[in-house]
Amino acid sequence: MNISPDSIILWEWKFLHINATMAFTWGIMVLLAGGSWLITRRLTSVAEIPRWQNMLEVIVTGIRDQIREVSRQEPGLYLPFVGTLFLFIVSANLMAIVPGFIAPTGSLSTTTALAICVFVAVPLFGIVHEGLRSYLKHYIHPTPLMLPFNIIGEFSRTIALAVRLYGNIMSGSIIIGILLSLTPFFFPIVMQLLGLITGVIQAYIFAILSMVYIASATAAQQIPSDKPEQSSHNPGNPKKTNTGETDGQS
Amino acid sequence: MDIDWLTVFAQIVNFLVLVWLLQHFLYRPVIDAMDRREKRIADRLEEAQQREQTATQKARLYENKRFELEQSSKQRLQEAETAAQQHRVKLLEQSRDEIQQQRDQWQQQLQQEQQDYLRALRKNSVQAIQQTGRHILADLADTELEAQIIAVFLKRLTNMDDDLRQKLQNSASRVDISSAFDLDDATQNLITQIIHQQLNESATVKYKQSSDLVCGILLKAGDYQVSWNLENHLQMLDEQLQNALNGGTVSDA
Missing domain, CATH: 3.30.2320 (hypothetical protein PF0899 fold)
Incomplete structure (x- = not known):
């Protein structure tokens, strides 16, 4: 039983092909961007606002607050990246409830792609914030002996990000598939609901962990009063942050 | 559990495009709108505060004026009462004097008439x-x-x-x-x-x-x-x- 959307090829030409993962991703992109465009083209700044605008503001404000809480920094620079991670994953996971739709996050290719984005984004943000030299010093912190472990940590957490999301979503789909063959009524619905919750939680975890990695890479920019607590953040030890518990639950 | 690297590449591109799209259509407009509204609310609050201050000042001013007016009206009333009292006393005295004068005159006249009558009688x-x-x-x-x-x-x-x-x-x-x-x-x-x-x-x-x-x-x-x-x-x-x-x-x- 293979339910990875990668295996569903829709169009093929030489080595290029378009599979369901890409197609569904485009669908989500159209949905998110189109919906946003429809709502934000008529934004008002009066006291009374349309409820759709209100919903968008709630979402954006919620993401900003989460970023601010995790990173103790202004969310302006990270919002597009982290927010899009969350919105893409959560909408992909929630869309799984639509019959015939296979969540692109259930594909290891997608989760790998997202993890690679995070893998690249973390040093980028770190270098932008602190400069190359200062960022690279993180790898020999606290002693140069830690350098190989820190580098291994960089890769392992990227792989962990990819596999965690993929595993959760894929397993949810597989469990529902198995249950459908065993008990066609009632139980699959419960599992579907559970899948929705898991999907939202995984989206949250993915986005928050990404933010934690980025925050640890930009630790020098943190608010001075929080420095002692935040100084324990380093690229190789994200579990010491305030989201370590969430990470453990996953 | 195999990775299709073409898909990975496509998804990276898709993700970056989505980041750009959402930044363009979602985050920036919404944050701008919120900032505008916040600024507007802050402006309105400030304006309201200024108005309140002005209103408070005006209220204090009018209260003072009212108090002064009340005081002055009381004073004027008192003055008027005093003046009226004085005038009344003056008029009373005047009328009393007039009555006295008239009485004296009348008495003199009466006396004169009496004397004239007596004189004529005598004669x-x-x-x-x-x-x-x-x-x-x-x-x-x-x-x-x-x-x-x-x-x-x-x-x-x-x-x-x-x-x-x-x-x-x-x-x-x-x-x-x-x-x-x-x-x-x-x-x-x-x-x-x-x-x-x-x-x-x-x-x-x-x-x-x-x-x-x-x-x-x-x-x-x-x-x-x-x-x-x-x-x-x-x-x-x-x-x-x-x-x-x-x-x-x-x-x-």
Whole structure:
């Protein structure tokens, strides 16, 4: 039983092909961007606002607050990246409830792609914030002996990000598939609901962990009063942050 | 669990495109709108605060003005009351004075009228008594009375004091005798003789009858005279009556 959307090829030409993962991703992109465009083209700044605008503001404000809480920094620079991670994953996971739709996050290719984005984004943000030299010093912190472990940590957490999301979503789909063959009524619905919750939680975890990695890479920019607590953040030890518990639950 | 690297690459591109799209269509517009609204709300709050401050200041100002107005109106009312009181007192005094003046005037007038009336009464009474006396004496006048009058006159002429006699002698070159009744020759001779004895031997004596004398006889020499006349007595009566009536008037007033 293979339910990875990668295996569903829709169009093929030489080595290029378009599979369901890409197609569904485009669908989500159209949905998110189109919906946003429809709502934000008529934004008002009066006291009374349309409820759709209100919903968008709630979402954006919620993401900003989460970023601010995790990173103790202004969310302006990270919002597009982290927010899009969350919105893409959560909408992909929630869309799984639509019959015939296979969540692109259930594909290891997608989760790998997202993890690679995070893998690249973390040093980028770190270098932008602190400069190359200062960022690279993180790898020999606290002693140069830690350098190989820190580098291994960089890769392992990227792989962990990819596999965690993929595993959760894929397993949810597989469990529902198995249950459908065993008990066609009632139980699959419960599992579907559970899948929705898991999907939202995984989206949250993915986005928050990404933010934690980025925050640890930009630790020098943190608010001075929080420095002692935040100084324990380093690229190789994200579990010491305030989201370590969430990470453990996953 | 295989990874399709083409898909991975495509998904990376897709993700980056989605980041751009959402940044363009979602985050930036929404954050801008929120910032605008926040700014607007902040502006409005500030404006409201300023208005409130202005309102508070104005309210305080008006409260002060109202208080001042109240005070001034109270003061003015008090002043007006005082002025009215003073005016009332003044008017009362004025009217009291006027009444007093009018009363005095009226009393004076009344007194004057009383006096005038009494004076007229007196005059009339005296005149009436005088006329009555005159009528009585005129009715009673006869030869015997005339002889008696002449006798009294002659006695008075004979017994006059020395001072008067001396003055008469000095101016007795001409002596006029006036009488109310006609003197016969014997009487005229007797009188002339006594004058010649008492005053001056060479004195010229002239006789005439005068109706002015009610009942009597008068000797006149220069500025001096000797007489017996009922008019004198009537005048004395008049004076006494006047005195009596005046005394009565005074006591009445």
